[in-house]
Amino acid sequence: MVQNPERRTVLADAAIEVLARDGARGLTFRAVDREAGVPAGTASNYFANRNALLTQAAERIHVRLRPDDATIAAMARSRPAPSPEVLERELTAMYHRLAVQQIDYLALLELRLEAIRRPEIRAALTATMRANLEQNVAAHRESGLPGSDVDVVLMYLALSWLIIENLTLPGVLEGYDADRLIAALTDLVAGR
Template sequence: MVRNQARRTALVDAAIEVLAREGARGLTFRAVDAEAAVPAGTASNYFANRDDLLRQAGEHLHVRLQPDPDRLAVILRADRDKALVTELMKDILARLAHDRAGYLALLELRLEATRRPELRAALTATITRNLEENVRYHVDLGLPGDRTTVVGLYLAMTGLVVEHLTLPDVLPPDTLDDLITALVDRL
């Protein structure tokens, strides 16, 4: 396999865009090559097969969707209270809305994982690791709540994000901040 990391990242980003737009069934090497604007056959030089491409897209999505460290540093200057947790949840929604394609691709991968045991195992490991890191981060920062709080917020925010990014007219955008505040308050 070819080792040009910048090209590999560009191809994985192209795969994410294809997943978001076309779904898992539309994800082909040819579609990735076209999205990345590279010569036909390039993706097949970087990925052993479609399963490899799906797995690497899943791993890269979690890197792509992480918070900006500078933005996070600014947010974390606040007191360790419910208001800070609320701000962190609002930042999650803003980041995922900003990279809507990234989150929609993740939803597509989750659906595809129901049919592909290897992808399910890889995605489960990545998401479990990220959730445990979030729990540890929350507790280590001294934020209010415990593991159950973080898991509850994760589940609530997942539902809110799915609703907002897939059917944005169900919940008026001007109500989302108040909903997030209420979720944090109740959890």
């Protein structure tokens, strides 16, 4: 197996792009090579089989969805004292940041569907999703913002589904403003 980490990352990113555009059925080594702009056969040199490629995409997806370290540090430096208003502002900002990452969310939906049928994909995706959730709970706890660990899980689920609903079936929530929904969620969590 070839060991060039930068090339492996480029191929995993290309796999995510192909998943979002063509779905899991369109994910082939040839399609990944084309998307990555590399010679034919490159992806098959890096990944033993399609499951390995899907697993790598499942592990990579949250790196792409996570804000970069500079953004996280800037948010921490500029955060005022914990309050329901700060919680609402941060949830709203998170929603808008993630909502524009449509490619990543579409690929994540395809990976979730593949996880139903492929235990190795389920294991990889579960591990990354679980680690992401645990990081969110720990960061929220450390921040002093309103809400318990269970509240954080509920906010995670609510924001995730809000993004998915607006991405896949936007007409369902027609007439409901996402920012107002997030404000109502904050009211529930913070007891405002």
